[in-house]
Amino acid sequence: MRYIRKLILPTLLLILLHPSTSFALLCSGNGGTFVLPSGLAIGADLEDGTIAWESETFSRSVSCQPDGTDPGSITDQIPISIYVNPKNHVIDGGIEVGMRFNGKIYTRAGEKIPTGIQTEKVCGIDGIPGMCERRAHFTLDYSIVVIKRGVFPPSGQATQVAAYTVFTVDREKSLSARQMFNPTVYNLQLLRSSACTPTLNIVPDHITFPMVHARDAQRGKVASAVDFNLEISRTCSRDLFTSEAKFTPVTATDAAGMLVPDDNPSVGISLVRADNRTKAPFNKWFNLHSASYREVVRVPFRADLIWREDQPKVGPFNAAVVVELIHY
Structure with missing residues (x-):
């Protein structure tokens, strides 16, 4: 009987010591x-x-x-x-x-x-x-x-x-x-x-497109454009710094790089860098400015209102973006 017990006990110990493989x-x-x-x-x-x-x-x-x-x-x-x-x-x-x-x-x-x-x-x-x-x-x-x-x-x-x-x-x-x-x-x-976080201002902070006529609509055509600036202030430090920004849609969706209002998908808004004519992406970080000692950096943009349909929905619309900033 003692001999049998010596065989069984090590077997039980091996099972208890190796559960992870199972x-x-x-x-x-x-x-x-x-x-x-x-x-x-x-x-x-x-x-x-x-x-x-x-x-x-x-x-x-x-x-x-x-x-x-x-x-x-x-x-x-x-x-x-x-x-x-x-x-x-x-x-x-x-x-x-x-x-x-x-x-x-x-x-x-x-x-x-x-x-x-x-x-x-x-x-x-x-x-x-x-x-x-x-x-x-x-x-x-x-x-x-x-x-x-x-x-x-x-x-x-x-x-x-x-x-x-x-x-x-x-x-x-x-x-x-x-x-x-x-x-x-x-x-x-x-x-x-x-030492501190740069301050970001959007000037103007609200963009209002002038009235456009639906009868002039043509898919892909720019109906109107409004200029605005992103201004980065860093008065607490004179160190060299670079910044990146990200536009995140609110009350709108990103459709192939175009901001489409939830309440009127027949139009879209494209945000374009006025200094180099490149289109800013949504939901992705992009370079805003590089290596500056200036206390205030001003980056010009243009918002283009674009027809997405030849027979668009008539009436007002609203779309917004949250602008985030990082620096290094």
Whole structure:
């Protein structure tokens, strides 16, 4: 009897010591990394909780399947979650890094965010009808955010981490070190603190197009144009600085680089740099001005009202954009 007990006990210990090969979910995706502008500066005067920088919204394809021999039934569904800062990167102060998902921002290390997605039984693996696995294929929409939080260290450098893994995707309870979908921010160690944040003014802050006649409409033709300026003031410092801007539509949508009002899609608005005649994009960062010592930088723009239909809807319309600014 003693001999049998010596054989059984080590077997039980081996099972208890190796659970990870049975419970991990391996997920992979098509990128999702972003390189910050080198030397991105965050004003020390920004209020805590302010979004200092946010990437464009990524829409990435993700595939998940059990990693190893899974003990469950092939019909069991495995819930899939997002885990923030899975590598527990350390930030010394001044900022937080996280993600925006379903309209909410998450920054706390190890925080679990249920996606509402589960694996399903999929057959026909490798072209074999009877070969079945539990898999999930889905699209993940998110953006990466940097938030002002706390005080920067005396060095002005928030972290030494060059490659910051923002989040990963895994199953409900187990984190695998082998995950292949790890959206990452690069150049975070080059982010620095600055004495103050530039002030942005839009002159005029409201644009009113003159009345146009629908009878003159011709698809693609400019119906009217109004000039305006973006003015960047930085009176607290005379250091050399460069800035980028982003136009985000409000009460309107971006249709192939044209701002289309929600209440009248028969017209569109194009924002054009008057100094170089290039069209400004929506939902993407673009260079606003380069290497200036001036206290006030004025960048001229033109808003073109463009017919999108030959028989447009008659009446007033409204569209707006939020203008964001970063400097370095």
